[in-house]
Amino acid sequence: MESKGQKLTKKDYFKTSLRSYFLQNGFNYTTYQGVSYLNVIMPALRKIYKNDEDKLKETAIANLEFYNTNPHMLPFITNIQLAMYEDDQEIEDVRSIKMALMGPLAGIGDSIAQFGLAPLFSTIFAGLALDGLGFAPMGYWFAMLISMFIIKVLMGHLGYKLGTGAIKTLSAKIGKISEAASIVGVTVISALATSFVKAKIAIEYATTVTVGDEVGEKIVSIQEVLDKIMPNLLPVIVTCVVFYLLKNKKWNTYQLLLLLFAVGILASVTGILA
Known part of the structure; x- marks a missing residue:
C-alpha cells in the first residue's frame, strides 16, 4: 500500500490563507462558494493525499457541496479543516466542523468588514477628501485592502495553531465535537428557516x-x-x-x-x- 503524502508546512497553510482571495471566483447558484472552496484547498489536499488518488477524489467531492461564508474568515476554517485531514480524521467529522463554522464566522466577518471597518475608514477619508486631500479615495481603498489582508493572515494563523495544536489532543473526542458542531449547525439552519422562509x-x-x-x-x-x-x-x-x-x-x-x-x-x- 502506498504511503500517505507529505506533511503540510506553515508555508502551505499561509498559501491556503492567501488563496481565500479566490473564494468568490467560482460563485454559482447551485453550490454558491462550493467550487471555489475546493479550489482554495486543492493544492494542500494534493500534498496530503499525494500517494492516495482515491482518497483525494473522495475528499474533493465532499468539498464541492454548498458553502457560503465570509471570505476574510475563510482561512480559519480551511486551516482547521486541513489539520484534521492531516490527522486522518473522518471526512464526515471534518465536514461537521466546517459546516458549523460557516454561519457564525460569516456573521462575524460581515460585521467587522461592512459595519466596522468600512464605516470607520469611510468617515476618516471622507473628511480628508472634504479638506481637499486628493489621496483620500485611494487611501480608503488601501486601508480596506491592508485591513482585510491582516484579518485573513491572522485568521489563517489562528486556524493553523488551533488545528495543529489541538487536533491531536482532542482526537479521541473528535466524534463528540463533531456531533456538537452538527447540533449547532442544525439549530442555526432551523432558526434561519423559521425567520426567512415565508409561507x-x-x-x-x-x-x-x-x-x-x-x-x-x-x-x-x-x-x-x-x-x-x-x-x-x-x-x-x-x-x-x-x-x-x-x-x-x-x-x-x-x-x-x-x-x-x-x-x-x-x-x-x-x-x-x-
Missing part, C-alpha cells in the same frame, strides 16, 4: 357565532389557527420538503427553484397562499 395560508371562512341574544358572523383565518397549534408550521414543512428533495431525490437548485416558483405563483393566483 402563509390566505384561506378564510365565515362562521356563525352567538353572543347572548345576538347572532353574528366571525371570520376565521386558517393561518391563525395553524399559528395557535404551532407557529411557523408552514415554513418548517416547506423546508422539510426541500431537504427531502435534496437529500433523497437528489434534486439540484434549479429544479427546486422552478418547483417553488410554480407552486408559489399557482397558490397565489388561486388564493391559497398570501
